[in-house]
Amino acid sequence: MHARPRTIRARSRLALRALAVTVAAVAVGALMTTGSPANAAPVAQSASQAVNQAGAQTCVKPAPRDDDTIHIQGCLRDLREKPPAPVPDAKISVKDESGKEVGTGTSNETGVFDIALPGKSIDNLGKSFTVNIDKKSLPEGAALRNPKQVSLKVTLQLDSDVYVTFPIGEDTSPDTSIPVQALQLAVGGLVFSLLLAMASLGLSMIFGTTGLTNFAHGELITFGALVAYAVDRLPGEFRVGDVNITVFVALVVAAIASGVFGWFNDRGLWRPLRHRGTGLIAMMVVSIGLSIFLRSLYQYWAGGSTHQYSQFSSPQPYELGPILITPKDIAITIFSVVVLVIVVLALQRTKLGKATRAVADNTALAASSGINVDRVISVVWIVGAGLAGLSGVLFGLTQGFDYQLGFKILLLVFAATVLGGLGTAWGAIVGALVIGIFIEVSTLFVPAELKFVGALVVLIVVLLIRPQGLLGKSQRVG
Amino acid sequence: MDWHSIFSQALQQGLGPVAAVYCLAAIGLNVHFGSTGLLNFGQAGFMAVAGYAMTSFVATWGLSFWLGSLVGLVAAALLALLLGVPTLRLRADYLAIVTIAAAEIIRQTIGSVTLLKYFGGQDGLQAFNSSFANLNPFTGRIGIPGVVSWRPYDFWTLVVCWLLCALCCLVVWLLMRSPWGRVLKGIREDEDAVRSLGKNVYAYKMQSLLIGGLIGGLAGIMTALQHSAINPSFFATDTTFFAYTVLLLGGAARVLGPVAGTIIFWFLISFLDLFFGAATSGADPLIPASIMTSNQASLMRFVVMGLSLMLLMIYRPQGIFGDRRELAIDAR
Numbered sequence A: 001m002h003a004r005p006r007t008i009r010a011r012s013r014l015a016l017r018a019l020a021v022t023v024a025a026v027a028v029g030a031l032m033t034t035g036s037p038a039n040a041a042p043v044a045q046s047a048s049q050a051v052n053q054a055g056a057q058t059c060v061k062p063a064p065r066d067d068d069t070i071h072i073q074g075c076l077r078d079l080r081e082k083p084p085a086p087v088p089d090a091k092i093s094v095k096d097e098s099g100k101e102v103g104t105g106t107s108n109e110t111g112v113f114d115i116a117l118p119g120k121s122i123d124n125l126g127k128s129f130t131v132n133i134d135k136k137s138l139p140e141g142a143a144l145r146n147p148k149q150v151s152l153k154v155t156l157q158l159d160s161d162v163y164v165t166f167p168i169g170e171d172t173s174p175d176t177s178i179p180v181q182a183l184q185l186a187v188g189g190l191v192f193s194l195l196l197a198m199a200s201l202g203l204s205m206i207f208g209t210t211g212l213t214n215f216a217h218g219e220l221i222t223f224g225a226l227v228a229y230a231v232d233r234l235p236g237e238f239r240v241g242d243v244n245i246t247v248f249v250a251l252v253v254a255a256i257a258s259g260v261f262g263w264f265n266d267r268g269l270w271r272p273l274r275h276r277g278t279g280l281i282a283m284m285v286v287s288i289g290l291s292i293f294l295r296s297l298y299q300y301w302a303g304g305s306t307h308q309y310s311q312f313s314s315p316q317p318y319e320l321g322p323i324l325i326t327p328k329d330i331a332i333t334i335f336s337v338v339v340l341v342i343v344v345l346a347l348q349r350t351k352l353g354k355a356t357r358a359v360a361d362n363t364a365l366a367a368s369s370g371i372n373v374d375r376v377i378s379v380v381w382i383v384g385a386g387l388a389g390l391s392g393v394l395f396g397l398t399q400g401f402d403y404q405l406g407f408k409i410l411l412l413v414f415a416a417t418v419l420g421g422l423g424t425a426w427g428a429i430v431g432a433l434v435i436g437i438f439i440e441v442s443t444l445f446v447p448a449e450l451k452f453v454g455a456l457v458v459l460i461v462v463l464l465i466r467p468q469g470l471l472g473k474s475q476r477v478g
Numbered sequence B: 001m002d003w004h005s006i007f008s009q010a011l012q013q014g015l016g017p018v019a020a021v022y023c024l025a026a027i028g029l030n031v032h033f034g035s036t037g038l039l040n041f042g043q044a045g046f047m048a049v050a051g052y053a054m055t056s057f058v059a060t061w062g063l064s065f066w067l068g069s070l071v072g073l074v075a076a077a078l079l080a081l082l083l084g085v086p087t088l089r090l091r092a093d094y095l096a097i098v099t100i101a102a103a104e105i106i107r108q109t110i111g112s113v114t115l116l117k118y119f120g121g122q123d124g125l126q127a128f129n130s131s132f133a134n135l136n137p138f139t140g141r142i143g144i145p146g147v148v149s150w151r152p153y154d155f156w157t158l159v160v161c162w163l164l165c166a167l168c169c170l171v172v173w174l175l176m177r178s179p180w181g182r183v184l185k186g187i188r189e190d191e192d193a194v195r196s197l198g199k200n201v202y203a204y205k206m207q208s209l210l211i212g213g214l215i216g217g218l219a220g221i222m223t224a225l226q227h228s229a230i231n232p233s234f235f236a237t238d239t240t241f242f243a244y245t246v247l248l249l250g251g252a253a254r255v256l257g258p259v260a261g262t263i264i265f266w267f268l269i270s271f272l273d274l275f276f277g278a279a280t281s282g283a284d285p286l287i288p289a290s291i292m293t294s295n296q297a298s299l300m301r302f303v304v305m306g307l308s309l310m311l312l313m314i315y316r317p318q319g320i321f322g323d324r325r326e327l328a329i330d331a332r
Helices: A006-033 A047-054 A178-210 A217-233 A246-276 A280-302 A327-349 A351-361 A363-368 A373-399 A405-420 A425-444 A448-465 B003-015 B017-036 B043-060 B065-087 B092-110 B113-119 B130-134 B152-176 B179-189 B191-196 B201-227 B237-250 B257-280 B300-315
Strands: A071-075 A091-095 A101-106 A112-116 A128-133 A151-155 A162-164 A318-320 A323-325 B142-144 B148-150
Touching (some): A071 A128, A178 A327, A178 A351, A178 A373, A217 A246, A217 A373, A246 A280, A280 B237, A280 B300, A327 A373, A351 A373, A363 A373, A373 A405, A405 B092, A448 B065, A448 B113, B003 B148, B017 B152, B017 B179, B017 B201, B043 B065, B043 B092, B065 B130, B142 B152, B148 B152, B237 B300, B257 B300
Parallel strands (some): A071 A162
Antiparallel strands (some): A091 A128, A318 A323
């Protein structure tokens, strides 16, 4: 346990550097593709953002006002035409939380509608309103792209006008056959499951080498998201030429900071406990305490609300056959696949990777054959926490985040790891893919609010049938 | 700062109905973890099942409170069987993951809109405790004058809760000094040794899970009665971890460990809450708002709870009153 082979150390640095460089290359690509206009998905955005992005010739925005009110605005355009044509005379109504109608409006000749909410801004902040479009008032042949999306729920968070969109297109219902829907959901699930895989791989590596079931792993995920948010909120923007790379810089900083945080976790807490001979169950309880402690500190710092990064937008999706996918999702997918492949290859090919697997297999034997176990475990913690932090940033990019981000998905991370086989690298990835895609596709059959429940039921059923997991070896479990 | 009021309110919490409910939950965990070494992280699930069975029987279907409570306990026992069958043969950390997952499944399912008409969704259920409230013999505020005092209904739930705690402690004490209890402790220390003596370890573990789960079920029913309401947020994962902190503070594997742990823990937590609350409120707060706002002050209890759980497990795993030799907890 005390020999310190130099080569492993050097290799590990090299591997990390290689990782960082690839991360950089992919993420720049990702951000370049996310700059396109945003109006396809029915999303509510703050008005200022929409002005920049719409940039349309058909929408003539109402003049800025000076009074203390909030307006709900939007621009209806028929996307069948090129360039999109304005849709006049469509009736829009706004209802408050109790269902009372508080305002109506009609789109003008440029397709713009502008509805003032009663009362001052301060009265309306934090309240929710439902914006409805009257389908019958649309011109002949035009229909909502998503026929079910006749109403949008808007919660006022900021003292600024709210901009909503109703995409209008072909008067044909989208292809809603079960296979196509399943495919669309699976694509959505793929993005989620790749992020889950990064988090699970970290957990699984740490479990494999140290035997620690780390309930504080969720907090490593949140840590990444928080660091990225802190970088993102720094005044000014990072730019390379014309491209705004703030979020990318945040991503890199977060990954590095998470790695350091992981190292610190190991060095400050887990290594001393290991050396003292603290039992695994005792360490598990310690990790629960750490989880609660860190989560409260995060809430102390970041508050209880949901945060979004500055470049959090939903650009126009590409159509691949019947499937819609946004450039952001594509970029995140490519990025995560590259990261996962690098880590797995490093585990299988490099000397350090082999040492890691040796430690996971039999710590005493690995130590006696000259592997510096503590150093290997340190590297595992750095890489594992870095992966978790990365997945946290990307989760934040896709869906926003709050202080509970990691805690909320911790059980899914566990489910993925156990499903694939605790402690196996490929297992964690396979498990995450199965869980992530299952969760999304299952919404075809179960209510969306219960989709996580389905995944957890799968976890229990798998334990019943095949406790060692899909790829685990049967002797691993008692 | 009004130290007298802070101390008396903290004491009131330490002896109050909320603390008593956590004490019940921790007694259940003590059977699982302290006596048998089972790592049940889903005590909140047992509580939820029993609490919701009782409340939905009364509030949704208009049936009797007593029948509802009985069904609640049966439901908790069934949950124990359901969880035990797949996991008790596996290593300890698997039981931990499965029970925590099961508790979340239960909480999310009960809170879902799909089952809104039975369980009331996120708002939960109210108006189910009239049979229990009608039995209340107390009127007027009760307590020690100038130190603590409770409203009559609170005092009634408090008395019932602590009586149940006493009863459960008695049962646990009798069980643990019986040959059956010694087998459980044997399983905790060395499962294989017990197996080699010809004992059916699996059956013993299942019985332990069942008994602890029943006590957890009682805690769930009392949670609902004590709040006169029920909703899914009562049964979040943190509830289980609160119970664990209580148990580890008092000393696992000691019959009275949970009782001592509860009183001390709730006193300290409430004291911190009140102290930081007072220190951050008012025109000229003791702690300036740039360091801590009153919202942040309410988080201090979780910070302290997390820290104390860690430090206890590292430096004093036997808790305040436990015996270190009794607890050689380790992965099996």
